[in-house]
Amino acid sequence: MPTLDAPARDLLFDHARTHIAWTPKPVPDETLRELYDLMKMAPTSANCSPARIVFVRTPEGKARLRPALAPGNVDKTMAAPVTAIIAHDLDFPERLPQLFPHADARSWFAGNDELIRTTAFRNGSMQGAYLILAARAVGLDCGPMSGFDATTLDEAFFAATRWRSNFLCNLGYGDPAALFPRSPRLSFEDACRLA
């Protein structure tokens, strides 16, 4: 039974940190495509794949993003080579005939806006988590953030669509000198039960 070796566990989980300062090393678009080609393979409910990603990496894109950011997130986000907007498409059911050909999954969502919103948020958040681990897999450091105004951001980037922002994640090559000491985690006994 294959398992992940120790260096790979360190890369994805144990040694990886949330970064707040960035070296000037650029991130090629090719690396973002490599990241997406990994994250897209991880599972979602009925393969619904609601996440949509905007990789903001030009000065013009950053300027559009800036007014939506919480004050404490502006400097590090302007300095990051790339900021990924993790969003989801509330029209994701329209893709289900292609993505889930085994059943008429689109009909499960017809007229049920609450189910659409919940499914998009749950599975889009899961795909955001896959994005973080896929970014680490391709050698990038991550700085995920929830501190922004979603209404402002959605007006700036998604006005003509049903895409809605979920969270942001700076991507690049982090400067480890700026890291805080690592925060503790809950023990198995605190977070888990056996039944």
Added chain:
Amino acid sequence: MPTLDAPARDLLFDHARTHIAWTPKPVPDETLRELYDLMKMAPTSANCSPARIVFVRTPEGKARLRPALAPGNVDKTMAAPVTAIIAHDLDFPERLPQLFPHADARSWFAGNDELIRTTAFRNGSMQGAYLILAARAVGLDCGPMSGFDATTLDEAFFAATRWRSNFLCNLGYGDPAALFPRSPRLSFEDACRLA
């Protein structure tokens, strides 16, 4: 810059599949602890870590779970060595003084039930995604599912708490003979934009 090698990418993303049939090989509790010790390290907003997991692996636990399951999920779930209930604790802010000692993060949530629910759902879903990839890292196969009645499940498992179920994930060693052909994924052009 270290990156994940091809066998590790296959294990976590490219060759891993959602399983619906299980070999009889048992899953030791020690493997579930190893899984949790990986997933807990991946990031959440302000390290809030709202996910709570119940690993159901006894006949008594499975019998408690059964009435909550959608009919199509009963047989495979009863047959799986372990079913993880991925839940989140709406009282997660009470842990923030321990988990995020840099600031008074608990006060951000005081009296704001909508922010508590949204933060728990987003970050708990992300931790559920980390659980799936961590399970694969320790050699387990996964069968995640959204088809169950949350009210029935929460009454059976979480009556005296503020834990709320999010999704389920069967865990064990899958039988590849039962797999469907792999479903397609959205292309980079369909799911991503560069800005």
